[in-house]
Amino acid sequence: MAKFLNEYEKPTREHHKILMMSWAGWVFDFYDLILFTFLLMPIGKELGLSHQALSYVMGASLAATALGGVIFGILSDHFGRKRVLQWTIVTYSLGTFLCGFAPNLAVLLIFRVITGLGVGGEWATGQTYVGETFPARVRGRYGAFMQTGAPFGIVLASIIGGFLAPEIGWRWCFFISFLPALLVIYIRKQLPESDIWLERKRLVAAGVAPVKSPEKEGGNKFFMLFSHTYRRLFIQSLILAIFDMSAYWFTYSWLPGYLHEQRGFSMTKSAVWMLVNQAGGLLGYLSFGFAADRFGRRPAYSVYAVIRALGLVMITLCWGLVAEYPPLILSFMFLVGFGTGMFSGYGPLFAELFPTEIRNTAMGSAFNLARGIQFFTPVIIIAVASTYGLSGGISLAAIFALLTGAWIWTFPETKGTKIEA
Numbered sequence: 001m002a003k004f005l006n007e008y009e010k011p012t013r014e015h016h017k018i019l020m021m022s023w024a025g026w027v028f029d030f031y032d033l034i035l036f037t038f039l040l041m042p043i044g045k046e047l048g049l050s051h052q053a054l055s056y057v058m059g060a061s062l063a064a065t066a067l068g069g070v071i072f073g074i075l076s077d078h079f080g081r082k083r084v085l086q087w088t089i090v091t092y093s094l095g096t097f098l099c100g101f102a103p104n105l106a107v108l109l110i111f112r113v114i115t116g117l118g119v120g121g122e123w124a125t126g127q128t129y130v131g132e133t134f135p136a137r138v139r140g141r142y143g144a145f146m147q148t149g150a151p152f153g154i155v156l157a158s159i160i161g162g163f164l165a166p167e168i169g170w171r172w173c174f175f176i177s178f179l180p181a182l183l184v185i186y187i188r189k190q191l192p193e194s195d196i197w198l199e200r201k202r203l204v205a206a207g208v209a210p211v212k213s214p215e216k217e218g219g220n221k222f223f224m225l226f227s228h229t230y231r232r233l234f235i236q237s238l239i240l241a242i243f244d245m246s247a248y249w250f251t252y253s254w255l256p257g258y259l260h261e262q263r264g265f266s267m268t269k270s271a272v273w274m275l276v277n278q279a280g281g282l283l284g285y286l287s288f289g290f291a292a293d294r295f296g297r298r299p300a301y302s303v304y305a306v307i308r309a310l311g312l313v314m315i316t317l318c319w320g321l322v323a324e325y326p327p328l329i330l331s332f333m334f335l336v337g338f339g340t341g342m343f344s345g346y347g348p349l350f351a352e353l354f355p356t357e358i359r360n361t362a363m364g365s366a367f368n369l370a371r372g373i374q375f376f377t378p379v380i381i382i383a384v385a386s387t388y389g390l391s392g393g394i395s396l397a398a399i400f401a402l403l404t405g406a407w408i409w410t411f412p413e414t415k416g417t418k419i420e421a
Contacts, residue, residue, distance in 0.1 A: 004195050005133040006419055011142070014192055018133055021187050022126030023146045025089050028180035029122040030153030031160075032096040032115055033061065035177065037256055038161020038271070039170040046170070049105055055382050057109050058253060059375035064116025066372020072121025073364025074221050077357065080201075081129040081194045084360075086184040088125055092118025093181035100174035120371065124364030131351025132196040132359070136418050137293070139351070144289025144344035151281035151337065154252075154274065162256075162271025196419060200356045221361040233353060234362060236410055241346065241370030243404040247305075248340060249374040250397035251312060254381050258390040263319070273333055280334035284341025289348075296415045297349050298408050301342050305405025308339020309398040316395035339401065352414035 005015060036043075040054050049057075068088075076084040095115030102108035126146060134142045165173050225234040255277075259270040284304065292300040314322060314332040322328045346367060354362040381393030 004199070005192075006135055006139075006196065008135055011134060011138070015134055015142075017191055018129055019142060019146060021183065021191055022085065022129050023149045024180070024183055025085060025122050025126050026146060026149030027153045027156065028089070028177075028183075029092055029119050030150045031156045031180075032092050032153075032177060033065075033119050034154050034157040034252070035096070035161055035173065036061065036099075036112065037253060038157055039165060039173060040257060041260070042165065042170045043108070047102070047104060047108070051382055052379070053105055055378035057105070057112055058378045060109050061112040061116035061119075062249065062377070063372045063375035064113040065120030066369045068117035068120025069124055069364035069368020069371070070120075070222055070361070071117070073124050073361040073368075076121075076125045076128065076360040076364070077197075077221050080197055081125055081132070081360070082187065082191050083193075084121065085125045085129065086187050088118045088121035089183055089187075090118070090181050091115075092122065093178050094118075096174050097178035098174075100171040120368040121364060124360055124367055127347030128351060128360040128363055129194055131347055132194045132356070132419060136416050140293040140297075140345070140348045140415070141289035143347035143351075144285055144287075144292070144341075146347065147288075147341075147344040148282055148285040150340075150343065151278040151285060154278045154281070158271040158274045158278070162268055162274070166268075196356055204357075221358045222365060224358050225362055225365060230354070230358070230362070234366060236407075237350060237353065237362070237366040238369060240404065240407050240411070241366050242373055243400050243407055244342065244346075245367075245370040245374055246377065247308065247312075247397045247400035247404060248343070249371075249377040250381065250394060250400065251336065251340075253374075253378045254385075254390055254394065258394055262390045273330070276330050277333045277337040280337030281340050282337075284338035285344045286341075288341035288344040292345055292348065293415065296413050297345055298411065298413055301345055301408040302405040304339050304342040305401045306339075307335055308342075309401040309405075311335030311337075311339060312395060312398040312401065316391040316398075319391060342404065349411070349414060351419060352417040353411075356420070 008015070036058060043049065044051070044054050068091075072084055072088050075087070092115050095111055095113075095118060098111040098114065099108060102111055127143060130143055130146050131139060160173050224230060256270045256274060259265040259273055265273065288300055288304060291303070311332045311334075315329065315336060319329070322332065347363070350363040350366065351359060381390065384393035384396070
């Protein structure tokens with residue numbers, strides 16, 4: 001009997017193709033989500049939108065990721081990882097492209113919701129794909145490599161939104177963002193399907209699938225997450241993701257605007273500082289996987305959470321203490337990015353916690369319901385900013401970072417867990 005891909009001693013060419021396409025999908029997924037934060041000012045100026053209105057649009061796209069995560073997670077568990085990965089990329093690319101035609105707030109909101117649906121589905125599908133196919137002993141580091149797509153996506157958004165937008169306008173920034181849809185051509189022709197998923201499908205069809213829950217196989221997979229078997233674990237996972245997502249979006253939803261408005265940076269200088277931040281993010285995402293494989297998932301989460309909280313406090317509440325020393329304040333911007341590296345842990349952790357028949361549903365639902373709840377984050381920041389400035393709103397992210405580092409200890413340690421059909 002042929003070995004499953006995750007039983008190989010070392011990753012092969014097939015593994016690397018799956019990894020690169022899942023990674024590329026995540027790069028452009030995150031790029032499409034973050035690009036909007038760089039274009040807030042020119043969009044608001046041309047369409048006559050207030051900060052509050054723009055916050056609602058941003059929040060709606062985040063809320064849509066929750067629905068997208070659930071829908072595409074269920075579809076992926078039913079139709080396969082490869083096919084649904086293509087669907088998510090086309091969805092978010094189309095939504096972003098259409099944003100370039102938006103004549104008013106209502107239409108812009110609709111197109112951002114379409115983008116959010118695709119964004120919500122891609123991450124979990126790609127991470128499930130990688131988690132099911134890579135060997136257990138290196139799952140953490142390769143899941144982390146896929147997660148580096150986030151800082152690359154932000155870097156790309158910084159370049160397009162910070163440097164190119166003033167030259168070509170915000171509408172053309174959205175138009176050229178349809179190009180990632182071309183990835184589906186390669187995915188369709190070159191990538192294999194997850195053999196673990198195929199084996200599970202074969203066992204179910206043959207009536208010999210191992211029973212892992214009291215629910216009927218093929219039933220509503222989303223509601224299976226709330227069955228007696230999985231309910232506690234799924235709620236734990238959802239709370240972990242909510243804490244971490246809150247830390248992230250309290251930081252990044254208005255960070256470029258914070259540097260521009262409260263600290264007096266030009267949009268170009270804000271983009272440069274964001275690039276420093278994302279250099280930290282890239283190193284954090286990459287190193288987290290090695291730390292998690294070496295020391296375990298729980299210690300890695302906690303250490304990175306503390307680093308992130310420290311950086312956040314220094315670039316917001318303590319800005320005045322260090323602002324006279326640009327290298328020092330930039331180092332804290334770097335640490336904020338580095339601490340976000342714990343997002344690299346979600347793919348491997350959720351893949352190790354949930355069985356194949358609901359893995360993508362669980363992963364997509366927990367991660368994206370948590371992101372959908374962030375609908376309120378941009379609005380809360382603006383409300384707090386009216387009294388304490390944007391720095392006061394963004395500083396709340398440090399609390400959520402520390403909560404993430406503490407909550408991870410409610411989970412079992414899953415390092416080296418074998419994934420089966």
